[in-house]
Amino acid sequence: MQVTTARESWLAPMDREAFRDGVRAMLPMAVAISVWGVVTGVAMVNSGMTVPVALLMTFTVFAGSAQLAVLPLLAVGAPLPVVWLTALVVNLRFVIFAASSRRSFVGLPLRQRVLAGYVNGDLGFALFSRRFADDPDRGSPVQWGYFYGGALVNWVTWQAASVVGIVLGGFAPESWGLELAAYLALTAVVVPMMARFPAVAGVATAVVLSVVTVRLPLRLGLIASVIGGVVVALAVETAGSAGERWNPIRRRSQRRSACSDDVRSTGGGHGETA
Amino acid sequence: MGPFHDWVYMVAAIGGLTAVTVLTRASFFLLPAGVELPERVERALRYAPACALAAIIAPGVLTRQGEVAIGWGNHQMWALLAAALVFARTRSMLAMMTVGMGLFTVLRLTVG
Numbered sequence: 001m002q003v004t005t006a007r008e009s010w011l012a013p014m015d016r017e018a019f020r021d022g023v024r025a026m027l028p029m030a031v032a033i034s035v036w037g038v039v040t041g042v043a044m045v046n047s048g049m050t051v052p053v054a055l056l057m058t059f060t061v062f063a064g065s066a067q068l069a070v071l072p073l074l075a076v077g078a079p080l081p082v083v084w085l086t087a088l089v090v091n092l093r094f095v096i097f098a099a100s101s102r103r104s105f106v107g108l109p110l111r112q113r114v115l116a117g118y119v120n121g122d123l124g125f126a127l128f129s130r131r132f133a134d135d136p137d138r139g140s141p142v143q144w145g146y147f148y149g150g151a152l153v154n155w156v157t158w159q160a161a162s163v164v165g166i167v168l169g170g171f172a173p174e175s176w177g178l179e180l181a182a183y184l185a186l187t188a189v190v191v192p193m194m195a196r197f198p199a200v201a202g203v204a205t206a207v208v209l210s211v212v213t214v215r216l217p218l219r220l221g222l223i224a225s226v227i228g229g230v231v232v233a234l235a236v237e238t239a240g241s242a243g244e245r246w247n248p249i250r251r252r253s254q255r256r257s258a259c260s261d262d263v264r265s266t267g268g269g270h271g272e273t274a
Numbered sequence: 275m276g277p278f279h280d281w282v283y284m285v286a287a288i289g290g291l292t293a294v295t296v297l298t299r300a301s302f303f304l305l306p307a308g309v310e311l312p313e314r315v316e317r318a319l320r321y322a323p324a325c326a327l328a329a330i331i332a333p334g335v336l337t338r339q340g341e342v343a344i345g346w347g348n349h350q351m352w353a354l355l356a357a358a359l360v361f362a363r364t365r366s367m368l369a370m371m372t373v374g375m376g377l378f379t380v381l382r383l384t385v386g
Contacts, residue, residue, distance in 0.1 A: 032367040039371070048278045053288070060292040065323075067291075069330045074287060077277030084290045089326040091298035092319045098302035099311045105303045117300020177378055180350050183331050184357050184374040190331070191361050193324040202321045203328045207336075210329035214337045222329050229325030230318050237317065 010115045012108050014145030022149020025127050033123070033154060034161040036185055040064050041165020042172060043182035047071045051166055058162040062118070062155075065189050066090045068182045073219060082219050089226055097125040104132065104139045104147075116144075119151040122189075198240065202233025349385070353378035 044054040044067065061067055066087040073083050097120060105116050127150050132143055172178050194200050206229030213221025277283055302311070311319075335350045337343055344351065357374030364370070 035367045035371055048276055049284075050278060053278065053281075053284045056285070057288050057291070060288055061295055063291070063295045065327065066294065069327060070287075070291065072330065072334060074277060074284070077280070077283065080283070080287055080290060083287050084294055086326065086330070087291050087294045088298065089322050091294055091323070093323045094298040095301045096311070096316060096319055098299060099316070102302040106307055108303075110304075113303040114296060114300050117303045118296050120299045175382075177350065177375075177382065179334070180353060180378055181371065181375060183334055183350070183354060184371060185367075186327050186331050187354060187358050188361050188367055188370060190324050190327045191358055192365070199321055199324055202325050206325035206328040207332040210332045211336050211342055214333045214342075215340045221333075222326070225329035226322055226325045229328065230321045233321040233325070234317060 010111050011148060012105075012112045012116070012139075012144040013141045014148055015141040016145065018142040018145030019149040022127070022146040022151075023153050024149075025131070025146070026123065026150040026153035029123050030153065030157045033157040036064050036188075037158045037161025038165035038168070039181045039185045040067055041162040041167075042169035042178055043068055043071060043165075043185075045166050045169030046172060046174075046178050047075050049074075051170070054166045054169075055163070058159060058166065061087075062158070063087070063091060063121075064158070065186060068186055071182065078219055082222075086219070086222060093122075094120065094125075097122075097129075101125060101129060104128075104137070104143050107139050116147065116151075119155060120147075121151075121154055124150045124154055198233040198237035201236040202229040205229045205232040347385075349378050349381035352381065 041054065041058065044057060045051065049057070049071075057067060069090045070083050070087050073086060098117060101120070105113055108116070124147065128143075128147050131146060135143065137143060169178075190203060194203055206225040209225035209228045210221055213224055215221075216224070302309075331354070335354050336348070353374045356377050357370045360373045361367075361370035
């Protein structure tokens with residue numbers, strides 16, 4: 001019987017106590033989520049987007065950093081493939097999140113997997129992977145309950161704050177320079193990603209390339225900067241690990257701890273929410 | 275009447291962006307169990323978002339009308355650097371916004 005309900009529902013079966021745990025775990029993040037949401041809402045309206053379009057974007061796209069990243073592109077009417085590609089690259093971190101938490105979700109019916117994926121933002125992923133890192137269960141009502149509890153708080157806080165920002169954004173004079181707030185919010189996503197040197201080198205390369213190529217049409221400079229930054233980061237990483245090759249055991253254990261650091265730094269701590 | 279008022283453009287853009295959200299976040303929830311992320315690809319994926327975001331932020335803050343504008347007079351640049359340092363230390367969104375926007379406003383009102 002539970003199988004039938006699970007198949008018809010968009011939500012996987014959940015344990016109530018775990019759901020409450022998930023809510024409680026996400027609640028302390030509400031301040032950071034709200035700041036992000038308000039900034040994103042203000043930025044959308046401030047850049048010239050109409051209120052109905054901004055509301056539509058908030059309630060469908062539900063990805064703060066991608067929304068902020070494409071605003072300058074939409075403002076100049078950039079070709080849609082460039083807009084989508086930019087959001088795709090910014091969102092690539094979610095592919096890693098999905099890959100590392102998939103075993104808890106792959107057994108679910110299709111629509112439940114789609115919805116769970118859709119709401120699997122940075123903070124929810126960070127909490128979930130921290131809580132169940134050592135859990136042998138390949139998906140359980142406890143895991144799903146905890147996941148949905150956190151996702152619900154994240155979604156409600158994010159959307160409420162975004163709507164507040166969209167309403168407030170219309171009142172803020174241009175001289176306040178609120179577009180800076182959008183860049184600050186994006187910086188809050190980048191900073192924790194720069195925990196290791198290859199990432200710092202990649203980001204520095206991307207900064208230089210993007211400024212140098214700012215006049216290229218169709219934001220080709222953006223794509224060139226990403227490719228250049230990734231190539232440099234990978235080269236620096238390879239050069240770094242080649243220097244440690246004399247001791248493979250030590251290298252492997254270092255790499256494992258570096259990976260778990262990455263999960264913490266890309267997922268946790270920073271303000272990115274949706 | 276900019277692109278933001280072009281309904282067809284905006285609705286198409288938002289539709290595609292929503293698809294991007296679902297496709298990236300649900301990606302490995304939808305792929306067959308045997309499909310794994312090759313280590314090399316994962317390494318590249320790990321650096322791409324930071325590079326893309328940096329390549330969005332930098333021209334926005336460091337250039338004006340297609341010209342490089344790095345200097346004492348670029349209040350946004352100093353505010354962003356200060357805010358980034360605060361965030362690196364505190365990991366507090368509220369603190370970074372307060373410092374960044376506060377410094378920008380002070381510079382704007384005093385230095386001009």
